[in-house]
Amino acid sequence: MSDVSTGTGTGKVVVNRAMSLDGFIAGPDHAMGWIAEYLTADAVPEVMAATGAMLVGRGTYEVARRMADQGPAYDGGAQFVLTHEPPDEPDPTVTFLTCDLEEAVATARSAAGGKNLEILGADVAAQCLQRGLVDEILVYVLPVLLGDGVRFSPPGLGRIDLEPFSNTRSGAVTTLRFHVRR
Template sequence: MSDVGTGTGKVVVNRAMSLDGFIAGPGHAMDWIFTHLTSDTFPEVMAATGAMLIGRGTYEVGRRMAADQDDAYDGGAQFVLTHSPPDEPDPAVTFLTCDIEEAVATARRAAGGKNLEILGTDVAAQCLRRGLVDEILVYVLPVLLGDGVRLTPPGLGRIELEPFATTRSGAVTMLRFRVRKEPGSSGS
């Protein structure tokens, strides 16, 4: 069992990634992830998660995939950060149109002392730039995609990490890193 840290309320960027560094394939395809990774692969991660903050693009991809997915991921309250909420509300989601710091604070309150999971390349990059991320969790999957959406967007800049755990479950390797905070950062 890995040290996920329930009750500490950490902000955790959570990613599944191909060995060649992609979190989604061409056309934002993510179906390849569920060939290797299910909610049962690392159940302690889900148990430690109280809320999720998701970008609108990731939310839309997830909605399209939900009909084909048998394995539901229950990461607690879901918040989607967007410039334009959909016309038809989703009762399972709270849409936020505020800045990233307010969105993180709102989602952390809803997490009830558990971890806030950050999903979505742009939202994660915004959180990393503002020093709001405590940890990065990456599931490395045994596949090469060759193209797609990279783990981080261009221009993110250098961020120092401290590795603290490596866990393997079947063909999936979970890597965990603490984000090294710079003095004066606005992190948690």
């Protein structure tokens, strides 16, 4: 494992999530605008500095595109989208990958240049967790109850044991960090 605070070694694979208190990472119809009410990229400079690349699924990519007019995007370095069907019109800011999950993680991790690879999106994160590819989970718990939407983890994920190593509060946001036990 690396020490991301000093930038030495090889970065970690980190599932990064903002979550409502009732366990949703997106509201009904994948709505995520509520997150910006509590959490912005400048609120987590240490996470931004430690991130070299992001890997998301196609659904998360499409939601982010729809939200692009709601403010500045999370700049986590090189962006990779794992998909079975790349879009007809290329996006010069994103690399679309059609390979298997392990190869996608290795490709994105290499592009991270020794920094962390952030995994965003429920499906890709669950697949990475199931295959033992995740080192850490970072959760921003936001003070809102959504009542419905996209859960933190999809049904059928199975048990994943975690070791808590940090919890902090900044304003209304509580940040929880866990190592994934292997």
